[in-house]
Amino acid sequence: MAQDLVLLTGATGFVGFRILAELLDQNYKVRLAVRSDSKIDAIKTALPSKYDADELEFTIVPDLAVANAFDSALKGVKYIIHVAAPGPGPSDDYEATMVKPSINATLSILNSALQSPAVKKVVITSSVAAVMPSEPKVFDADNILPDPEGPYTHPFWAYCASKQLALSATRRFIAEKNPHFDVISVMPSFVLGPNGFAKGKEDYTEGGASNRNGLASLLGIMLDEPRPGIVCHVDDVAVVHVKALNAEVKGHQNFGVTFDGPNVIEWNDAQGIVKKKLPELVEKGVFPLGGNVVSPPLPYVAAKTEQALGIKFKSFEEMIVDLASAYARIVSEKS
16 A cells, blocks of 8 residues: 555645545555645645655646646546635635636546546545535435525535535536546535644634634634534544545445434534533633534434444544644644
8 A cells, every 4th residue: 555646635724634644644655736836835844743744746736627737647646535625715706716616626637537547546525515405304425416506695605506516517427437436525514623734723713614613612702603513523534535545445425424423413512521621721711611603403424434434433522622622732832
């Protein structure tokens, strides 16, 4: 396995950076597709000292959504993990800035892989948003939704549409092209845990990051919009991506990642967890508590993933302890 080369996109993101560490831990060779030289420097700076950044390979792909963008990047590559995608954020045209780039980047890497006989498997980071029903019912990663249609007036719904349409494009690609490689889509729920690429506390608390949901009630923040109580640890997300590369894991299937099956969590339970497990951080005022996040029921099951890959997902308590500890460390370092 030490000689197996993996092309990874999105390594400067929360999930992608953790997948990079998991690949290195499992002795894969890694080539990182990045958009600029500054991204290379950022990754080398953020990488823990136990990894040798000089052993990584880098390839510049300025625009992931352009046709044939990955043709040269795939030379000698056996596996692909495609994480990079635009996240939810303000825009005047969500179709142009989020939806189309997500679809086109997915198709670009799949079509480039089609021209590379050495590629054996492509693992794509999708999202629970790609399979999430509009009404509260039990669902899994194989739930098929009708393709949404714009215009999109809210970043979250545009993000959902980007994931749904990219997944639909992947299914059509498999059906029409009958590729020589296997494709696996990974659908995490809200991802919580330490962000190895974070430069400050704002990387935990601002924007559309899932960690903001886990920290909100701890920091006294009242979130206006409900967040379904479906969560997973970033470690589990990374492990699923990397284990999916194993030859015995059949392709053309979807893997959900979420804790505790149909039993949804209450975001506000994070307050009781830190009071019990990290009382010193409450006493020091790092976590003033008192915030509120509404947790509507939307049961998402992923037992198939645990069974297929031989893993057990981490609990909500483990997620909150790891997240709160990481947040406290970065606050301490920057103060």
